[in-house]
Amino acid sequence: GENVGLHLPTLSVQEGDNSIINCAYSNSASDYFIWYKQESGKGPQFIIDIRSNMDKRQGQRVTVLLNKTVKHLSLQIAATQPGDSAVYFCAEKGAAGNKLTFGGGTRVLVKP
């Protein structure tokens, strides 16, 4: 897939370190949030989701934190691996409808 190239914020991480990717969302009425991972040449892939009635959710090596007060979402990746190198998008769903609005993305580069 064509990631939002030169204008993407980039996070460089040493292999084995933890990564934190941040996302500010716009709609205070959004009730559902998802993190997607997009590797070069591929479509976005679901990582983890969280509903607005939660402030934390954990998956395998990933944790999503939601702060509704400041409309902030973060994705934490534990023990980052080379395979984690990709562009990460947050997406929000408004209180009505099935539409997802995607953020601009953050590129994560894992250094060996």
Next chain:
Amino acid sequence: DAGVIQSPRHEVTEMGQEVTLRCKPISGHDYLFWYRQTMMRGLELLIYFNNNVPIDDSGMPEDRFSAKMPNASFSTLKIQPSEPRDSAVYFCASSHRGLWNEQFFGPGTRLTVL
């Protein structure tokens, strides 16, 4: 399951030509979404269908774009006439009502309009 299938994977055409992009959603999924991804605008929803019916096409940029879903296993996105600014990667995604929020994306079609 083979996942969402899109064709062609790459398309190069000249301005003014008609372009048709194709998508086969995951069997059993009742939502289908068409997205466009560009460097400048990121990932944008163009249109989505539920049970083959278009629900929201507010993201379709203009009348040159049209989408159809004649049955549960096939959808097309057509651009006629195409323009250079339509160059982008077009993704199709599908989801199941019970899991509608987890959208499974296809590999995309990279369109270049010269």
